[in-house]
Amino acid sequence: MPELPDVELFKRYLNRTALHKTISAVHIDDRGILSRVRPRRLRRVCDGGELRASRRHGKHLFARVDGAGWLRLHFGMTGFLKYYRDDDRQPAHTRLRLEFENGFSLAYDCQRKLGEVGLVSDVDDFIEREGLGLDPLEDDLPAGTFADLLSDRRGTIKSLLMNQGVLAGIGNIYSDEILFQTGLDPRSEVRALDGRRRGRLLRTIKRVLRKAIDYHVDPDRFPPTYLLPHRDDGVGCPRCGGKIRRIRLSGRSAYICDRHQERLME
């Protein structure tokens, strides 16, 4: 689930539920998800504190704990948040729980344990240290800057979009959607994109990510012309009458229309 639009919705969810509530207990149900923080320190920082602000960069969500630093949540492939009161509402693969004085809890659920929870003192330092690229929605990203990001890059356009060091937040699903709407085959070579196509690609990136948030990342709400509700091998293309095909690229599945996505090679 969690690419940029999903994480943005997690942030809004956290804002309207867990923010400004006093934490009365911290339950670490699986310390395997902790990244560069020991359970004791996480408890000491969070216990008795309050989440006072949130930030997102790419697929990372940060929540400031008083003045003590930022809780960092990354969701891997299967992570999500759940705010609940009754124990029977606790999700099945809860790895971390913040319990609040009002009787509610915020669970971090991560079935496949590919996500991680950490504690950072400064968000911008973290972004810098990790070498994360700009966030296409949070950061100012003019067309010229984007075109520069693409210069001197080799490889395919899909792996570039998914490269978190170039742009932060796009994963397998949304790179497919963006390229489908731009009319570019994911195997196209970055160097083969002219200025006009680079401009169109950037506009599509922003539009697709914003729309996905607006539609609450629910494929049923997406316009029928989107790829997402039709991401199956062999079904008809909702745009042109071609066929949607599944191909393998860089070790993952990519879904493309065999008719309207042009493959640019040098």
Next chain:
DNA sequence: TTCCATGTTCCGCA
């Protein structure tokens, strides 16, 4: 049983 899955990282190789 085998394949697949929205993430990241590491390794060998070109």
Next chain:
DNA sequence: TTGCGGAACATGGA
């Protein structure tokens, strides 16, 4: 040096 392909991580569904 950059990036590709594959494997690994952990878990579960079809």
